[in-house]
Amino acid sequence: MKNYLTASISASAIRHNVGVLRKHVGDGVELCLVVKDDCYGHGMNVLYPLLAELVDGFAVASPVEALELRQKGYHGFVLCFLSAYFDDFEVQDELVWQEITQTVMSKSALASIQEAARRVGKTAPVHLKVDTGMGRMGIPAKQAPDLIEAIRACPDVRLTGIYTHFATADEQDRSEVFEQLTLFKSILPPDGNLVCHAANSAAIIDFPETHFNMVRPGLAVYGCHPSEFLSNDIGLKPCMSVKAKLIAVKHVREGSHCGYGLSHTFDRDSRVGIVPIGYGDGYFRCLSGKAIVRVNGQDAPVCGRVSMDQMTVDVTDIPDVQVGDDVEIISSDSSAPNSVENLARLAGTIPYEITCHLGHNIIRHVLVD
Incomplete structure (x- = not known):
């Protein structure tokens, strides 16, 4: 079990979102929450006690x-x-x-x-x-x-x-x-x-x-906006962040390659970090060479092709990176480059697909914040 691969769900964000939805629809309108496909990938088992009291x-x-x-x-x-x-x-x-x-x-x-x-x-x-x-x-x-x-x-x-x-x-x-x-x-x-x-x-x-x-x-x-074409902003707050740990850090020389097909070439001496997540965990292969994760709070581009359970990120410009450092795969900040919405744009899909594909290896837990 990949206990180094976790999804944290903010209880306060969900409470906030239910509150703004209730205010938006007004009195006399009931909220029937759609929870198919494991709460759209967020995890029914961990969220049920919270959701049952809100809807x-x-x-x-x-x-x-x-x-x-x-x-x-x-x-x-x-x-x-x-x-x-x-x-x-x-x-x-x-x-x-x-x-x-x-x-x-x-x-x-x-x-x-x-x-x-x-x-x-x-x-x-x-x-x-x-x-x-x-x-x-x-x-x-x-x-x-x-x-x-x-x-x-x-x-x-x-x-x-x-x-x-x-x-x-x-x-x-x-x-x-x-x-x-x-x-x-x-x-x-x-x-x-x-x-x-x-x-x-x-x-x-x-x-x-x-x-x-x-x-x-x-x-x-x-907390995810279902479409980029919405006319109204009711102030939703994304509730989920997904994190991993760096499992390896290595130095590579200028001109070196990485990933299947050796699709990425380093144009300088670089440091790369190996992140234990891949398309088997729901991180789409089409994000190869496009997406950004955050290591110790700083942007790290995904380089080379995303594999089934690993991917490589460039950490050259992030000082003092070492094995065990936190890697933010998905941010709960909707404006971040690795938000659900931004990952959906990069993948040419919809936010629903990003969250629904998050795999069973990702340990979900609720933050009582």
Whole structure:
């Protein structure tokens, strides 16, 4: 186990982020935190006690994630995006027994949940997902009213909510958001008794008209901006820093090479440090020769290709560097060259992918600060 490779999660930063999100959405709007993929790579096991006291519910991708929350002792609202339509009866029954709110997107899914509810002897709560333009999961909006009637006709199933998902809330051209929103509003039942939700982190920040009575923040709770195209800055604080230790320091001569393919050539006599992290730990190979880490608080460029579990950094201009010195891989300062957002830009990807790929070798812990 690489106990020299750690991720520190700031409890105060998460509390701050939840606070600014609550202030931004206002009273009467619940926060259902999306915690799929191990809290977007931040670590559900270490964060659960903190998050459970801060939010109004959780949303997860799979039945496994939903049931794990119950195993942790959480008794509140849990929404499962992908329910157990094709799993064995035991999983279906357990979701109903544990009062997990399942997603319905078709009459066949409704029938599966209804059968489980009859076997268990409990009423199953469900939310209807409507595809308003994402083109992914969800019943087409035109078919939604018919499915709503079918759900309400089932004595063993209770419709408690309805939701959709925006395709372009984090894009530069977000005009489609308003088209999706208009379509979603057009199929909402007139009785107003349902939980309605549509807003992800980007929509929460930039589109107040999408908030309804519940929102689904994800990356924003961890302090990362979901897009570089956001119009508003609500003052999020990144919560995570990732650090390692130098495991070797060596001198190399001018003209020497390093890394697979000998892709880097030193143009002067140099000192290099070896850092025990690589693409096997989620540090992308495409960051080779582009990214910067910080050694003893000073910038050290990544030189040569990132390997599976090691990479080389140039520490020539950092005095007194030695084995065991701290290396900041990811900074909790959003303006730093090694912030999640800046690493995403260098890698040509999104912040979500940077955090979600952080591997199991990175030991996560919460800073009670």
